[in-house]
Amino acid sequence: MAAVKQVIKNRVAFLDQKVPPYIPVLGITGLLLIWELICRLNIVPPLFLPAPTAIVADGWQMISSGELFRHLMASLTRILGGYAIGTVLGITVGLILGFSKWADAIFTPIVYSIYPIPKIALLPLIILWFGIGEMPKVAIIALGVFFPVLINTFSGVKNVDPILIKAAVTFGSNHLNVIRKVILPGALPTIFAGLKLAAGTALLLLVSAEMIAAQYGIGAMVLHYGNLMITTKLMAGVLLLSLLGLLFNRGLQWLERRLIPWK
Amino acid sequence: MRVVVDNVEKTFIDSKKREVTALENINFSIEEQEFVVLVGPSGCGKSTLLNIVGGLLSPSKGEVYFEGKEQKNPKLGIVFQEIALLPWRNVYENVIYGLEESGASKQEQKVKGKHYIDMVGLTGFEKAFPKQLSGGMKQRAGIARALAVEPDLLLMDEPFSALDAQTRTIMQEELLTIWDRTRLSTLYVTHNIQEAVYLADRVIVLSRHPGHIKKIIKIELPKMGRDQEKYRSQFERYSQEIWSLIRHDAEEALKEA
Numbered sequence: 001m002a003a004v005k006q007v008i009k010n011r012v013a014f015l016d017q018k019v020p021p022y023i024p025v026l027g028i029t030g031l032l033l034i035w036e037l038i039c040r041l042n043i044v045p046p047l048f049l050p051a052p053t054a055i056v057a058d059g060w061q062m063i064s065s066g067e068l069f070r071h072l073m074a075s076l077t078r079i080l081g082g083y084a085i086g087t088v089l090g091i092t093v094g095l096i097l098g099f100s101k102w103a104d105a106i107f108t109p110i111v112y113s114i115y116p117i118p119k120i121a122l123l124p125l126i127i128l129w130f131g132i133g134e135m136p137k138v139a140i141i142a143l144g145v146f147f148p149v150l151i152n153t154f155s156g157v158k159n160v161d162p163i164l165i166k167a168a169v170t171f172g173s174n175h176l177n178v179i180r181k182v183i184l185p186g187a188l189p190t191i192f193a194g195l196k197l198a199a200g201t202a203l204l205l206l207v208s209a210e211m212i213a214a215q216y217g218i219g220a221m222v223l224h225y226g227n228l229m230i231t232t233k234l235m236a237g238v239l240l241l242s243l244l245g246l247l248f249n250r251g252l253q254w255l256e257r258r259l260i261p262w263k
Numbered sequence: 264m265r266v267v268v269d270n271v272e273k274t275f276i277d278s279k280k281r282e283v284t285a286l287e288n289i290n291f292s293i294e295e296q297e298f299v300v301l302v303g304p305s306g307c308g309k310s311t312l313l314n315i316v317g318g319l320l321s322p323s324k325g326e327v328y329f330e331g332k333e334q335k336n337p338k339l340g341i342v343f344q345e346i347a348l349l350p351w352r353n354v355y356e357n358v359i360y361g362l363e364e365s366g367a368s369k370q371e372q373k374v375k376g377k378h379y380i381d382m383v384g385l386t387g388f389e390k391a392f393p394k395q396l397s398g399g400m401k402q403r404a405g406i407a408r409a410l411a412v413e414p415d416l417l418l419m420d421e422p423f424s425a426l427d428a429q430t431r432t433i434m435q436e437e438l439l440t441i442w443d444r445t446r447l448s449t450l451y452v453t454h455n456i457q458e459a460v461y462l463a464d465r466v467i468v469l470s471r472h473p474g475h476i477k478k479i480i481k482i483e484l485p486k487m488g489r490d491q492e493k494y495r496s497q498f499e500r501y502s503q504e505i506w507s508l509i510r511h512d513a514e515e516a517l518k519e520a
Binding site for chain 1 (some may be wrong): 317318319339340341343345347348349350351360361364365392393394408412
């Protein structure tokens, strides 16, 4: 009788499928093509959804006239300023709350009662406090960034392995150095999760604040062209926002890789 | 300097709010250049005791002190079971951590760092992060970090228990060689009887419920080369003696968990 050969095959091959690197590009160009086609065939009127080429054409015109740049700079200053302030405060307070049981007991209930307030609801109050200049917009972004960063820093600190703290103290670290050399780096991965979360919040608050009270800024621009029913220019603003969000995220990813090389 | 553990007792409050005595009536000393091994079944409080000696836990009663001629702050070096290298520091930066914190000059850090990295056999791995090292290599770095502060007392908490058997054997031999060069007073915790007999000048056998000293056994064998054929029967006798002291407790411990 001839031997029967029964080969055993990898039955979990579906877990590691190989995808060619050009596929993601294909997805996005496919979407743009379909979009363009729908507009060219007049299935949707251009007032509701202008073609990508029309958006690019009008966008280019806004760039060369300097209009887009002016709005972009106004928005960038606000968001970067607010983000920086919120981040620095959030990390600092998070470290303190995480390290000191006393500070934790006193301030954490306060933090958790303010945290759920949608920050944009505070804008009228903040405008009352700071007037209608740049301050309230920066402040509202800082406030929106502060909480997620604080809460992530706090939980990052709590998740630092106590044995590392014991080791550091054994080898002579004082409290400040324990925070600086053990707790801060140990919490850094979680802090970055907070930073990414806060980036989304910052963008949201930026646009909302600019729509409520601003002359310049991408939010104001989008609202302006919406009121005038110039959809192409409105869409140019929206695409710029998407680009901004993408850039923000990429920047943070890059920073994360730089600052956390041990992961 | 000599280290004295004087009448140490440790009680905990357990999850059911009952008071549990983990250690009771612990009295012993570690002489200068002496290698003392604490051995006992799981749950006998040997790690608790080491933590108390290491200043990471306070005793409920009694005290631990250094006794000597000089009036200086005694330095401790601890090798942790969990290794506890800082993941964001490379081998060199981890090894010199204690020197950095004691304010040693960069030059001194460099010289001592290199010296102890060479001693544990990590030359060439200075720039590696802990994550990139095997378990055995990580613990070498942990040992180098503890040696680098040139401690008055070296504490080792089951340093090789997470390693595979072959690596452990090699590490035990290397530890002995290192100890022979540095002659540090050492308190070593293990549940491995062979390891205890192989390394110790004196073995302190702990017992459970509550943790107390059952017997202190002096190992009357030359410090180096106890694994040689001619010492085999004596080695076995010591191991047997310790095992017979622990066996009952170990079986009880098994039933609890």
